[in-house]
Structure formats: structure tokens, C-alpha cells
Amino acid sequence: MEFGFANFIWRLFWISRWCVGFLLFLNSIRHQVTGQIRYSIPEEMKIASIVGNLAQDLGLDLNRLRSGRARIVSGENNQYMELKTDKGILVVKERIDREQLCGDVTPCSLSFEIILENPIELHRVAIEILDINDNVPFFPNKHIQFETSESATIGAKFPIESAVDTDVGQNGLQNYVLSPNNHFILKVYTNPDGSKYAELVLQKPLDREELPSLALKVIAVDGGNPQRSGTVSINVIILDANDNAPLFNQSVYRAAVEENSPKGTYIATVNATDADLGSNGEVIFSFSKIKGSAVDTFTIDGKTGVISVAGDLDYEKQNKHELRLEARDRGGLTGTSKVIIDISDVNDNVPNINIMSFSNTVSEDAPPGTTVAVINIKDNDSEKNGQIRCTIEKTLPFKIESSLTSYYNLVTNEHFDRELNSEYKITITATDSGSPPLSSSVTLRMSVSDINDNMPLFDKNVYSAYITENSSPGIPITVVSARDSDWNQNARVSYFVEDTDVNGNRVSDYVSINSETGVLHAVRSFDYEKLKELQLIVRAQDGGSPPLSSNVTVKILIQDQNDNPPQVLYPVQTGGSVVAEMVPRSADVGYLVTKVVAVDVDSGQNAWLSYKLQKATDRALFEVGLQNGEIRTIRQVTDKDAVKQRLTVIVEDNGQPSRSATVIVNVAVADSFPEVLSEFTDFPHDKEYNDNLTFYLVLALAVVSFLFITCLVVIISVKIYRWRQSRILYHSSLPVIPYYPPRYSDTLGTGTLPHVYNYEVCRTTDSRKSDNKFGGAGGQNVLIMDPSSTGTMQRIQSEKNILDEPDSPLEVSYPKPMIQFWF
Numbered sequence: 001m002e003f004g005f006a007n008f009i010w011r012l013f014w015i016s017r018w019c020v021g022f023l024l025f026l027n028s029i030r031h032q033v034t035g036q037i038r039y040s041i042p043e044e045m046k047i048a049s050i051v052g053n054l055a056q057d058l059g060l061d062l063n064r065l066r067s068g069r070a071r072i073v074s075g076e077n078n079q080y081m082e083l084k085t086d087k088g089i090l091v092v093k094e095r096i097d098r099e100q101l102c103g104d105v106t107p108c109s110l111s112f113e114i115i116l117e118n119p120i121e122l123h124r125v126a127i128e129i130l131d132i133n134d135n136v137p138f139f140p141n142k143h144i145q146f147e148t149s150e151s152a153t154i155g156a157k158f159p160i161e162s163a164v165d166t167d168v169g170q171n172g173l174q175n176y177v178l179s180p181n182n183h184f185i186l187k188v189y190t191n192p193d194g195s196k197y198a199e200l201v202l203q204k205p206l207d208r209e210e211l212p213s214l215a216l217k218v219i220a221v222d223g224g225n226p227q228r229s230g231t232v233s234i235n236v237i238i239l240d241a242n243d244n245a246p247l248f249n250q251s252v253y254r255a256a257v258e259e260n261s262p263k264g265t266y267i268a269t270v271n272a273t274d275a276d277l278g279s280n281g282e283v284i285f286s287f288s289k290i291k292g293s294a295v296d297t298f299t300i301d302g303k304t305g306v307i308s309v310a311g312d313l314d315y316e317k318q319n320k321h322e323l324r325l326e327a328r329d330r331g332g333l334t335g336t337s338k339v340i341i342d343i344s345d346v347n348d349n350v351p352n353i354n355i356m357s358f359s360n361t362v363s364e365d366a367p368p369g370t371t372v373a374v375i376n377i378k379d380n381d382s383e384k385n386g387q388i389r390c391t392i393e394k395t396l397p398f399k400i401e402s403s404l405t406s407y408y409n410l411v412t413n414e415h416f417d418r419e420l421n422s423e424y425k426i427t428i429t430a431t432d433s434g435s436p437p438l439s440s441s442v443t444l445r446m447s448v449s450d451i452n453d454n455m456p457l458f459d460k461n462v463y464s465a466y467i468t469e470n471s472s473p474g475i476p477i478t479v480v481s482a483r484d485s486d487w488n489q490n491a492r493v494s495y496f497v498e499d500t501d502v503n504g505n506r507v508s509d510y511v512s513i514n515s516e517t518g519v520l521h522a523v524r525s526f527d528y529e530k531l532k533e534l535q536l537i538v539r540a541q542d543g544g545s546p547p548l549s550s551n552v553t554v555k556i557l558i559q560d561q562n563d564n565p566p567q568v569l570y571p572v573q574t575g576g577s578v579v580a581e582m583v584p585r586s587a588d589v590g591y592l593v594t595k596v597v598a599v600d601v602d603s604g605q606n607a608w609l610s611y612k613l614q615k616a617t618d619r620a621l622f623e624v625g626l627q628n629g630e631i632r633t634i635r636q637v638t639d640k641d642a643v644k645q646r647l648t649v650i651v652e653d654n655g656q657p658s659r660s661a662t663v664i665v666n667v668a669v670a671d672s673f674p675e676v677l678s679e680f681t682d683f684p685h686d687k688e689y690n691d692n693l694t695f696y697l698v699l700a701l702a703v704v705s706f707l708f709i710t711c712l713v714v715i716i717s718v719k720i721y722r723w724r725q726s727r728i729l730y731h732s733s734l735p736v737i738p739y740y741p742p743r744y745s746d747t748l749g750t751g752t753l754p755h756v757y758n759y760e761v762c763r764t765t766d767s768r769k770s771d772n773k774f775g776g777a778g779g780q781n782v783l784i785m786d787p788s789s790t791g792t793m794q795r796i797q798s799e800k801n802i803l804d805e806p807d808s809p810l811e812v813s814y815p816k817p818m819i820q821f822w823f
Contacts, residue, residue, distance in 0.1 A: 024271055036124040042132050043098040048091050051081065051127065054114065055088025058123055062088050068116030080110060081127070090125070092759070098129045099166040106168050133171040133224025137163045139232035147237040149331045150208040158184075158200040163220035170277075179217040184236075186218065190633075200234075207472040208238040244275040245333035246283045248325065253339040255307065258346050259315040266591040267298070270305040272327035279330040288326040288336065298323065298341070303349055307339065347385040347434025353376045353442045356407075360444070363453045364418045372398070372446060373410035377430045385434040392428055400428070411443075418448040419485035452490040452544025456482035458552040463538075465520070468559045469528040477511065479521040479555060482540035492543035493518075497536055498551070511556070528560040529601050562606040562655020568663045570597040579776045580666040583645075585637045593622065596629035596663055598651040602680065608654035614662065615648035622667070624649055631665060643670050683721040 039052045055062055062072075065085045072083050082093040102108030111126040138406060146158060165173040176198040178186035184200045191197065198218065206214075214236040221229040248270065255268035274281040285305045288299070299310040299322065325337040357374040379386040390400045397414035410428070424446050431439035458480060460791045465478035484491040495518045500507045511534070512521050518538075526534075534556040541549035571581075571594065581594040600607040605652045612631040616622055621641060631647065645667040652660040 002077060014460055036065070036126065036129065038126045040128040040130055041092075041096075042130045042575055043096050044132060044134055045092050047093065047095065051090040051092060053088060054083065054090045054125070058087065058114075060116075062086070064116065068121065070116050072112050073115050074112035080793065081112065081125075083114065096129055098131050098168075099135065101129060104168060118239075131168050133167055133222060133226070133228060135166045135171075136228045137173050137220040137222055137230040139163045139218075139220065140232060141232065143233050143235070145235040145237065147330075147332060148202075149239050149241055149333075150206045151241040152202055152206060154202055154205065156202040158202075160186075160198050160200060160218055160234070161232070161233070162195070162197045165220070165222050165230075166224060166594065167224065171222055173220055174223040175221050175635055177219040177221060179219075181214065181216055183211075183214060184216065193396065201465065206238045208241075211238060213237050219240060239279075243332075244280070244329075246271045246272040246274040246327035246329050246335040248327060248335055248337035251337060253325070253337065255339065256342040256344055257309065257313065257399060258344040259313045260346055260348055261309050261313055263310060265309040265534040267307045267309065267341060268339065270300070270303070270307065270325055270327075270337065270339065272337070274327075274329045274333075274810050276329065276331070279750055282330050283327045284329075286326050286328065288324040294321055294323060297321065300325075307341075313343055314351065315382070319343045319345070319382075323326055339818075340478045345382045345385055347381055347436070347438055349380040349385075350438045350440045351388050351430035352380075353428065353430050353440055354378070355442065355444070358444060359446075361447050361449050362416065363449050364416045364453065366412055366416060368412050368414060370412045371406065371409050372412065373444065374403075375408045375410060376406055377408060378406055379430075379432050381434065383431065385432055387433040389431050389433070389698050390428065391431070392426055396424060396426060398424075398426060416448050418450050418487065419454060421448070422450075422487070423447045448489040450490050452486055452542060452546070452548060454485040454490075454542075455548035455550045456484045456493045456540035457550060458482045458540065460552065463552060463554040465554065465556050466559050467522060467556060469526045469561045470563060471522060471525055473522055473524045475522055477522055480513075480518040480520065480538050480540070480552060480554065480556070482518070482552075484542045486542065486544065490542055490544040490726050493540050494543070496539045496541065498539055499543065500536065502534060502536075503531060507534075510534055513538060520556075526558045528558045528603065529564065532558050534558070560603040560606050562602055562653060562657070562659055564601045564606075565659035566598045566600045566609055566651040566653055566661045568596065568598045570595070573663060580644075581631075582667045582668045582670065583633070583637065583643070585639065585671050587633055587637050587671060589633055589635055591633040593631040593633065593667055594665060596624070596631065596649050596651065596665070598629065598661065598663075598699050600653050600659075602653065602655065606655040610652050610654070612650050612652065613647060614650040615646075617642060617645045617647070621645065622647055622823060631667075637669055641669050643668055645669055725797060 026294060037052070037054070037057050041049075041051055052809050054060075055065055062085070064070075065083075065088055070083060070085050072079065072081060078094055080092065080094050080096050082091050083089075084091060098108050099271055100106060101110065102561070107128055108131070109126055109128045111124060114123040115121070116123075141161060144161065148156070160176075163173055163176070165171075173196060176186055176188050176196070178184065178198075178200070183202060183204045183206060185203050186198050186312060187201055188196055188198050200216070216234040216236065217231055218234060219229050220232050221227055249272070250270075252266055253270055257265060257267050270285060272283050272285070274283050284302045286302060287294075287300060297309070297311040297313065298307060300307045320343065321341045322339070323339050325339055326334050327335045327337075354376040355373060356376050359372050362370065374391070377388050377390060379388055388406070390402075392398055392400055392410070397412060397416065398410055399413040401409045401411055403409050410426070424443045426446060427441055428441055428444065429441040431437050459482070463480055467475075467477050480495060482493050482495070484493055494515045495513050496515065497507060497511060497513050497520075508523070510523055510526075512523050513519065514521070517541075520538075536554050537551050538554050539549050539551050541547050583591065583593055596611055598609055598611075600609060609629075610626050611624045612626070613619065613622065613624045618641060621633060621635060621637070622631055622645070624631050624647075629647070629649070629651070647665040647667060649662065649663050649665060650660050652658050781799070
């Protein structure tokens, strides 16, 4: 039996041990899974007090705590707990005051995390702080005194200031206890939030003569263990019976004061009387139940009833205050009244300008009356202090129009011209009607957008340019420039040459223009002799839509270049004849032999001609006028001078470089015509010519006779024809354009062959022995010799005879008659 009982006990021991181990294992598993532990500790525990064995509760090994560098992680500034990793326990680090930590909140707890590394583990720990009765209920005022009349009615209540206990729950305030007395009882009430307050209730009439004052004590007790309490002493002063309450002399008082009045400004005085005598008749004034800002705004003198300003008055915040007045006598009876204080507005607010809408760009063609801005102006003042007058500068092309209340429109008043003013600075000023008036202003900047309303204008009315003839094509001639007062694309100017005809050609065949720069270029070279001036029209067109344009006339003057040599008009250089001027041997010094006439188709100094004697048979006998080309003798002609004189005259212009032409003048120096013939016919002839000379002379004589008769008939016919033509021209309106051949006169009066000589030549076969018959005096003689002829013929034309005829239509001086020889 003993062995069986012992075996039973042994087995029971191992079963219980196994159960305990299993429970511990389940507890460990629970902590590892949930990772959260909760402790409960009372407040005010000593520092280093153990809260719990954290390692054991979490099922952690101490080595794990150390290797994992276990530590507390909390977001609180104060670390109330500390982990002892060497022992695995959690201890109090700082003093914990539940009231300071949580106040009235219940339950009160603090939480933090335990973190381990390698591997990372996180465990949450929550500690509930339990309240202890460590605070005593107390009254804010240790002593309370109030007065009551001996005539106070039964049941009169006198509230008592509530006590305060910062503990919670059962440790908080639970009840009030009144010290034993015969006149008052204490009634305790509970507020909706659970707090309690007490009132003294009169249950027996007071008798001042028996008991002028009464001392009471009220005790506030909590429910802690041990219980704590706080006491307040109440002194009740019993006054004489007061059966008359103070009365105000007005039921409502009215007063007014300006806003912003300084503190102490007088407002009004109220008055109340009490029919009682003595102290029962003494009245104390006060405000009753003042709420809001009026508490700090007004004050009343308790003795005099003077109401004055105690704070800041702002009409815009509140323009009227209504206060309850209370007049209390010494017995506690009160009388009431009301005072209404009106706040008068002063002009202390400037107008506030708000731009509701603004278009900072207006088109140049915007019509007057276009709205560019909507403005809202407010003034918090009232009446005329809030009446606004909105203005802008009168010089601006805008005006202000009032639309709705406190709204104004800024509208255009004139047409805009961006080229005169592209931007406006508009200052809008708002002024109230206060005294003194206050004003504010805002400045708007508005730009005027451009429209294409200005055409390009050239800086000159007419352009004149010069270009030298024969210039290379492509060279610039001149530049035209036009400006457009518009802006951007509207001011972009392009240049074009109007298509016109010049001498049957298009103007574009002569010049071209760069449309961007306005530079005129020559398309081809010019010839001054064909075109001296080119007039064209250039059009400047802007880039607007639609584009605007203007024209200007460009005159291009072709400048002459010395590209033409002089041309000799006289004496004529014939192909096979020799022209000879005849000079008598009696000619004086300065005798005019002939005149070289030349022209140059160039102009200006390029056409200024000068004459020089280049070669001469006898350079000491003749000279040539540098400017007029006149050939004169420079000495007296002598018998030794050769009959045949050959002069080479060069005609040069004044161009750079100069050009020249050469003319050969043959001069016969002789007094008689045979002498001239003998000299100019003394040429070597071949044998065939000498053998046939007689035959040709006879033949020439017959031909001359025939020609003479023929000429006589032709002359008579021509004179009759001219006479008829003169009559026809006389009766017609056709213009008569006479031709005047060159006539030379002797400017020195020394003899220039002023007469015409007519020669009759009769020659035999031996021409050297023939006689010459000379006629009367005529003009100067000109001899034309043709060496290629085999005969001679005298052609005599008498200018004087023709001019002397009465029917001659024109009085013309012809050149000297010429005798032409054919040899």
C-alpha cells in the first residue's frame, strides 16, 4: 500500500510538472505569436522599481537580448521605462504622474516597442498606469464670505464654489459635508459630466440681533483609501432687513461715442436711488452678465455710475452695444436697467480698390466706350465717410463710369493712335467724402495693339540718282527708304518697281530693286547717247492685311562717259578727191583760211573740243584756234611759200582719257587759178596717160558744153519750180525750215576772200599753155582735185546771182563755189 501510494504521488508530481511545462510553453508560444505584453502599475512608483520580467514574459533568452541589442523605441520625449538587458527586466526610469500624463482621461496607459536585431523582432509593450489617491480635494479660495439679509426667505439658495480633485474614479471628489449649524443645510448636485457641486439652502430665518454673522465650514471628500478631504471656511454676514431695492431713474439709457476714442473717454452717467436708510440705501453700480468683447470695452464707476471707455472701439466691427446695468444696495437687493451705446463712425478706413477684370491690351481701332476694366471699391466706413469718388487723370483717353453699387467701369473715351502713344499708365484714385478725406490708388499699365492704319512713307518726295554710262550690270544705283509708323508685321516694308515702259522697253529691263533693302541695281549698262534720263516709280508696301502702299518717283540721270571720239563735219574728207582752200599771196597776217568744224556726241566736258596743228608743210605760216578750230595765217605770205600746203589738224575732247580725230586740210597759196592748177596737176603720169591726154581733153570739152547747156535748162526749170513752191508755201501753214551752211567771216578784217570768183576754163590739148578767163569777184574759192580723172571741168555756181533774184524763197549764204578738177 505504501509503495502504491508513493508511486501514485510520484506520477501525480510528474503529471503536474508536465502540465506546468505545457502551460509555460503555451504562454511562450502566445508571446512569440502576438508580440505584445501588457502590464499594469500604479502611478508614483519609485525609480528602478521592477515592472515585469520582460525576457521571461516574451520567452526570450538573455543572450538573445544582448546579441540582439534589445532596446526600447518610443515616440515620447520622456522615457519612463528602462530595459535591463542583463537581467531581462523592465524597470521604472522616471517618476510617473498619472494626472500629468493623462489628466482626466481613463484608462491611462503608455506604450512602446522592444526591438531586437539579427534577426529583427518587434514586440509591443503597453503599461496601464493605475490611479492612486495622491491628490487632496481643494477649493480655489480657502475663505468665502457673503452677505444676506435677515429677511431672506426660507429656501434661499447660496451657491458654493466647487472643489477640485485631480484624481479620477473612486479616488476623485465624491461628496460635500457641511459643518453642523441651525440655519443652513447643504444640498449636493451632480452635473451631466459626473462632477458635483453644492449649494447652501436657508432652512431657518435669520436674526441679525441674535446672530450678526455665521461661520460655516464645507468639507469636500473623495472615495480613496485612505480617504482625503479639503475644507473651505464660509463667513455669512447677516445684514439688517432691507425691504427696498434700488431703482434707476430711467429704464433705458442712450449714449453715443466715436470709434477710436481713447481709454477713459466719458460716455454717460447712470443714477439709481434706494428708499432705505443707512447702509441699506447705499447703491453700487455694475454691469450685469456682460458677454463678449464688451467686458474689456466699457467700465462703470461703482459709486458714481459714470460709464467710460475701457478698450478699443471699432465701428466696423460693432456699431452698437447694449449693456445691462445693476444697482445693488448693501442688503443685496438689486435694481436693473439698460444702456444702449451707439458707436459713431469716423473716417478711419481708406477705400479698398479691387480689380475684378482688366484687359491689359486694347486694339488701336477700339471704339470709344469700350470697357477695359471692371473695378470694385469698398470703404468700411459709413454714410459720407463711405461715399466714394473714383477719378483718373483728365489727360488720359479714358473715363470712369459707375455701373452697380461700389462697381465702376474703366472705358475708353477717345480713339487711339498707337503711333502717338503705344502704352498708357492709368492711375485710378478712390477718395471718400470724409473729413479729412482718405484716398487710395492703383496703377494699371495698358498697351495699345497695332492695326495697319499707316502706309509706308518715303523720306524724300523725289529721289535723284546718277549712274555713269557703260557701267557694269548689277551695280547699285541708289537706295530708297520708307518708314511705316505701325509695328511688327504691319511695319515691315517691301519695295517694288512699277512696270512701265521706257523707250519701248519695260523698266524691269533697266533696273531691279531689292525688296527688303530698297537698293536699286542696274540690270544692264546704259548709253548716255541713247538714254539720258530714266524715270521710274517705286512702290513701298507694308506687311499688313490688307497691305497699304505709297509711291515715289526715282529719277536716274545717266552721266556721260567719254566713249565717243570727235567727228569732223568740215572739211569733208572725200574718198578720192582732194579739197583745197585757196589763200592769195597778198593775204595779211591773221587771214582766215578755213575753219575745222567738229562735234562730239558726248556731253559736258567730254564734248569740249580743242584743235591743234599736228603737222604742216610750213608750221610758221599757219596756226589753228585752240577753241574755234579756225586756221589763220600767222605771218605775211611770200612768194617763196609753196603753193601746195598740207595741214594735219587733230581734234581732241576734254574727257578722261581724251579721244581725238584727225583731219587733213589742203591749202593752195596762189593769186591765180592757173598757178593752182599747175601745182595741183603736176603729178607724174604714165605713158599711156600722156598719149591719150588730147583725146580726153576734147572729149571733156564736149561733155562740159553739153553739161553747161543742160545745167542752164535745169537752173531755169528749178527757178520756175521754186517760184511756184514759194507761192504755195506762202499760202500754206507748213513750217519753213531753212538750212544754213557754214559761212565764215573775217573777224579781223584782213581779207578772207569775201567775193566769189567764177572761172571759165578753156584748155587746149596742151593744158599747160591754155588760157584761163576769170569772172567777177565772188566768194572764197574751194578747190577739189581728183587725181584719178583724166580731164578737167569747171563747175561755177554763183551764189550772188541766185540771192539777187527777186523770186528766191530764202536768203541763204552758201559756201564758196568750188572748182573741181578730175585728172
